Amino acid sequence: MQETRLDLARIRAARRMIDPVFLDTPLYRCEALEPGLGCAVSVKLETANPVRSFKARGTEVIASSLADTRSPAVVCASAGNLGQALAWSGRGRGIDVTVVASRFAPAVKLDRIRALEAKLELVDGDIEEARERAVAIARHDGIRLVEDSLDLETCEGAGTIGLELVATEPAFDAVLIALGGGAMATGIGEVLKACAPEVEVICVQPLGAPAMTRSWRERRVVTTDSTDTIADGVAGRRPIPAVLDDLLVVADDAVLVQEASIIAGMRLLLDRAGLVVEPSAALGIAAILEDRERFAGRHVATVVCGSNVDPAAYQRWVGAAPQQRP
Template structure:
């Protein structure tokens, strides 16, 4: 299925190249290396793209750097977003450096470690009584009341084109067969997918989502938006219930497949990344490894890149998951 023609998306390759000049270099050129120990246990060649090797421990700042730079250029001084944790940290970091007042709305259910880091970066934090979708609604209310910019992850093109710079770095690296990308709102999947579809059309783009939070994957397969009543997964960073139609359209143009994985596989993936790569990661970052674990024949003999998208994890929860395998069992 891969290697097909490039279909039109909202993204622009010229803007993605230009984005590199607006993003602090500390977030660019993240390590990409072949991890033989991990590959041996997974039965394929595995390279990791380490998006945790930066001050906010996730890929999100690639997008918030663009947002904050453009706001500062226009003389705007305030911004608000809803966040499961990582976007809020990234926007806090990028906004503080440019003199922006940053407000973040998050669910009370978000990991305490992520909330503490948002506060430490100087952002105003408001907690919503509900899940991420309720936080999204509250952030929109605040933007309207205060007349400030609302950053909507994945809908705002800067968040996608910032993440797409990961794709530029992959396309410039050695050849590989498939890239495994955590799928939540879709910014990273559409961004990286667009670049690889354009510059490396032989690479298979596979999106991975938890079985307990399947809305975007179900939407991709149905080719129209499918919502869910709830999301039950330890991978809080990808636990949305309402896919954004414009983002789904982009994803349909660039992804070769979207798969769902069980919680037990996510936990096993986290454990393997610790034991065989020395990486402490949040559950969303283990989705790629989980996909290989659940379908080893598909990847046997292939060179797979998995994007390690975040490392902001509550250590108490991490210890429970990795050492006891404890976690919800949706589906």
């Protein structure tokens, strides 16, 4: 396999740095989903942890390496989930955490960042403006800037999900991974290509936030001026060149799905599996709904990557408030 920035030995070592509460998350075949999808479906539930997303796998690695440094402090830009994860990992290790986010991010995510005792700074723009502000803070204060997907710890921490997937028997035919900045896709993809190269690695992104998928297809960085999707966790506009290079090595395909399919996937996960998920976590199901023939007769795994969703927005999309259903 062509080389990436990632390293399988470091991914294996990352497991020792991550609090066990984030490891070995539930992975099971969900037969209740299958009549509506036409294929065997297993879900990897990355929501069954204290921050309700996969992001802490990476922030645990970062925080572990910083805990013994003098006056440790970090800053990151976040759509919400990375900030929660970094706040959680930092709080337990005496690390001062600053999170920069859009004031338009879901309130439930912002409130949780505050509850985890991180300093929260809001900007008027989107995640790209938040990144610019985080860079400025890091330079001014002389502290560590955590850049999701660019920092290898975020990718290799997420790669531990891949280790858990390849330990499953029988193996899957394909794994569907939500694609935003690329940390989860490159991390899991690195493991699958090294340990189970016969498994198809398929990245899924909203049609309304297509920058990384377009970049993968054209094999060059393609930026967009705006995004228009409910899947805020994957709504980036400016792919990172080094991350794209990694993705080109490990991803077999990258597909775009419509908003209606994302909502249908969220509803299916609620009604058939009892899972309340944020839009990004339903991208894999959306991809199956849009191309049933491709997956017919195959065993597909999808990573349910987050469940930090605003109750009012969820009710508008799905037609049921989270607290009303199991």
